[in-house]
Amino acid sequence: MNRASLLPQGFYARDARTVARALLGKLLVRRDPRGRFRIGRIVETEAYLEGDPAAHSYRGPTPRNQVMFGPAGYAYVYFTYGMHYCMNVTCEREGKPGAVLLRALRPVEGIVAMAAAREIALPESPTEKHLRMLASGPARLAEALSITRERDNACLLTSEEHGLYILDDGYSAGPIVATPRIGISKAVEKKWRYLLKNDPFVSK
């Protein structure tokens, strides 16, 4: 990888829709305790805003969502459906909740480790179809990088210290498409899901 740099906190302290678009093409990095890396390029995001009925923050702070009310640039990881974790990045500013859900990655490095974490048997020469199974979907993404609420909620993403962070390697993302968000029942008309146009690694 060439000259990749951490995104500063100012990158995150903006409108969630702006951050959601800006995160497309950036690298999500997991460095595990053995110093091995799992890296994927972000190809799909969703924005959740203040006053947004679909956002976990809508009804005010609770133990579960309190990270959304804190400063920008932290991970908000929640547990849902009794079995899945999903990862958000906090944005906006303190007291004004906003978050971006990371929905899909294009695997870049550590593919074998991702498959192991997902308990998927990869053939010697995996096809794009196999690689799509690794991190195309918010719960798949979290599982591929071993992201859990217990380990990663409220972790600072602008530092490499915790082993989970986001890098800008200078990649220039192509055209971005905005669509309605997935899997929600409120504010379904808002087109706050963003993805790289024609990218095969977006979720379905």
Next chain:
DNA sequence: GAGGAGATCGTCT
């Protein structure tokens, strides 16, 4: 390829 059911439990009402 499309569509639907079931899994499974933390969180909030």
Next chain:
DNA sequence: GACGATCTCCTCT
């Protein structure tokens, strides 16, 4: 006590 910012597996075409 109801409901998820989901995924997988199974059936049918």
